Amino acid sequence: xxxxxxxxxxxxxxxxxxxxxxxxxxxxxxxxxxxxxxxxxxxxxxxxxxxxxxxxxxxxxxxxxxxxxxxxxxxxxxxxxxxxxxxxxxxxxxxxxxxxxxxxxxxxxxxxxxxxxxxxxxxxxxxxxxxxxxxxxxxxxxxxxxxxxxxxxxxxxxxxxxxxxxxxxxxxxxxxxxxxxxxxxxxxxxxxxxxxxxxxxxxxxxxxxxxxxxxxxxxxxxxxxxxxxxxxxxxxxxxxxxxxxxxxxxxxxxxxxxxxxxxxxxxxxxxxxxxxxxxxxxxxxxxxxxxxxxxxxxxxxxxxxxxxxxxxxxxxxxxxxxxxxxxxxxxxxxxxxxxxxxxxxxxxxxxxxxxxxxxxxxxxxxxxxxxxxxx
Amino acid sequence: xxxxxxxxxxxxxxxxxxxxxxxxxxxxxxxxxxxxxxxxxxxxxxxxxxxxxxxxxxxxxxxxxxxxxxxxxxxxxxxxxxxxxxxxxxxxxxxxxxxxxxxxxxxxxxxxxxxxxxxxxxxxxxxxxxxxxxxxxxxxxxxxxxxxxxxxxxxxxxxxxxxxxxxxxxxxxxxxxxxxxxxxxxxxxxxxxxxxxxxxxxxxxxxxxxxxxxxxxxxxxxxxxxxxxxxxxxxxxxxxxxxxxxxxxxxxxxxxxxxxxxxx
Numbered sequence: 001x002x003x004x005x006x007x008x009x010x011x012x013x014x015x016x017x018x019x020x021x022x023x024x025x026x027x028x029x030x031x032x033x034x035x036x037x038x039x040x041x042x043x044x045x046x047x048x049x050x051x052x053x054x055x056x057x058x059x060x061x062x063x064x065x066x067x068x069x070x071x072x073x074x075x076x077x078x079x080x081x082x083x084x085x086x087x088x089x090x091x092x093x094x095x096x097x098x099x100x101x102x103x104x105x106x107x108x109x110x111x112x113x114x115x116x117x118x119x120x121x122x123x124x125x126x127x128x129x130x131x132x133x134x135x136x137x138x139x140x141x142x143x144x145x146x147x148x149x150x151x152x153x154x155x156x157x158x159x160x161x162x163x164x165x166x167x168x169x170x171x172x173x174x175x176x177x178x179x180x181x182x183x184x185x186x187x188x189x190x191x192x193x194x195x196x197x198x199x200x201x202x203x204x205x206x207x208x209x210x211x212x213x214x215x216x217x218x219x220x221x222x223x224x225x226x227x228x229x230x231x232x233x234x235x236x237x238x239x240x241x242x243x244x245x246x247x248x249x250x251x252x253x254x255x256x257x258x259x260x261x262x263x264x265x266x267x268x269x270x271x272x273x274x275x276x277x278x279x280x281x282x283x284x285x286x287x288x289x290x291x292x293x294x295x296x297x298x299x300x301x302x303x304x305x306x307x308x309x310x311x312x313x314x315x316x317x318x319x320x321x322x323x324x325x326x327x328x329x330x331x332x333x334x335x336x337x338x339x340x341x342x343x344x345x346x347x348x349x350x351x352x353x354x355x356x357x358x359x360x361x362x363x364x365x366x367x368x369x370x371x372x373x374x375x
Numbered sequence: 376x377x378x379x380x381x382x383x384x385x386x387x388x389x390x391x392x393x394x395x396x397x398x399x400x401x402x403x404x405x406x407x408x409x410x411x412x413x414x415x416x417x418x419x420x421x422x423x424x425x426x427x428x429x430x431x432x433x434x435x436x437x438x439x440x441x442x443x444x445x446x447x448x449x450x451x452x453x454x455x456x457x458x459x460x461x462x463x464x465x466x467x468x469x470x471x472x473x474x475x476x477x478x479x480x481x482x483x484x485x486x487x488x489x490x491x492x493x494x495x496x497x498x499x500x501x502x503x504x505x506x507x508x509x510x511x512x513x514x515x516x517x518x519x520x521x522x523x524x525x526x527x528x529x530x531x532x533x534x535x536x537x538x539x540x541x542x543x544x545x546x547x548x549x550x551x552x553x554x555x556x557x558x559x560x561x562x563x564x565x566x567x568x569x570x571x572x573x574x575x576x577x578x579x580x581x582x583x584x585x586x587x588x589x590x591x592x593x594x595x596x597x598x599x600x601x602x603x604x605x606x607x608x609x610x611x612x613x614x615x616x617x618x619x620x621x622x623x624x625x626x627x628x629x630x631x632x633x634x635x636x637x638x639x
Contacts, residue, residue: 094474110551116511130628134512134519137490152530177485229506231498237486363495
């Protein structure tokens, strides 16, 4: 929250492993020397270190303990998002294959690090949760979609509460992969700028404990008011040029919240700072909201956190409601004049009640969340 | 949770489609293992067809077979994809490229490396804007997919295509994580009975350990154990019984799914 207010970005020139790309990244330096809890050391990899470091913040384990006492550990679901899980561990292991047999080094643990479920396997053990669990991996929408999974599971009575979240950590696959697509900027990313030229990759994590809204806990609480999911059916790595999937996700989120466009006070955009994402998203926002709702992308602070983008931006959206703070945009100098939306560059202090947060991913996977106080 | 099966897709070693597979799973025909007959779906546009690897072919084949049987319009069906590993050949290729210089990962390799690649190709092929999710729960991936599908049918009143698939890793990963063969299965699931309904499923997430249902044939049991997506085989076998049946599929933490099958 302090970084948001002070407009302090986490982006710095890329210095990660032996990566030789000219770009900016948001790297968490503490992870290099950090280790996961000793009894879970088979799970030790950058992604699970980041998960644990995040779980230790803000009294989260205490909140989960209280929920376990209330519901029982088997009645709390765990639905997490990641795009690359612990793949860095495998990338590094491939450099140390046995010269005779070609085998991976003996210290390599597939299930605990590389497998996409590794994150939930680690977090369930760290928090002592025994309810239903899985990982959603739909690229950059992963950790927004987990809110939908959790809400449905609770509605169906499969669990009474849920921990949702997302973790993605730096790895060579994403850095060199996005570079090959020509989608990475040489500068700190400039969302919605006329001169924007690509993303900056970051690493990050977030967790949220969800409980059912009741008459007793609802007044004043920040609620998950609506969710909309859709598919582009257009291209694997380029969004629909007219923002068709994005528009459907936002419209479905509003419908599920039972809200009109005028009841949304701020939109936290996906806003990756690629030419195509921002143009497509702006068109969809303009189609649904016109230029009547303030919006911004916070990726100038965080970089693109990929599978953790949904959860971290949902948390920023909830902080905006709780703190009466509307974030603007970092690094954006001149908003693209082609965009017919109310894009904010400066931060402002303003009481707001409801935020819509967008997350869109490869494969045309879209998710919009509405978070805030009841209308 | 109560749901109805409207269509079934199956592709695995010696299990070439649901019609052939049904005879084997019911015991009417003998199971003979043979390489999985991977074929390219004619649903895909030409550009995507060229880029589709084995796991994508697998997922699309079973999804298409199931949806044709259900007689559903593919644009109206939501999807739940579940896999322990996604495109393991492609991930191996990327890791090999990154371990040597120059680190030139092709754009197609990169976008095919996401766990939801099969879902992305499916949505393009099916022309659907309905919600799609892509799950992983290691050895419990099939159970996770069935649970999520049942919940979507129950809570959202959605018609859901559940598509479970797994494809072997090449070496050196195969030694660490052996997956016996390419295997996929698809189920079209809906909340209301209609003239296409094949069977009613009652799916419950149950706490406590229980013996999971095994396959009677030793080779099919080896397949069930050898491929995470093939943990769904006992459900397919139960659908061939012709009368009520009950199976259990293991989940994590000692939980399991209890599935009661009643033919329509």
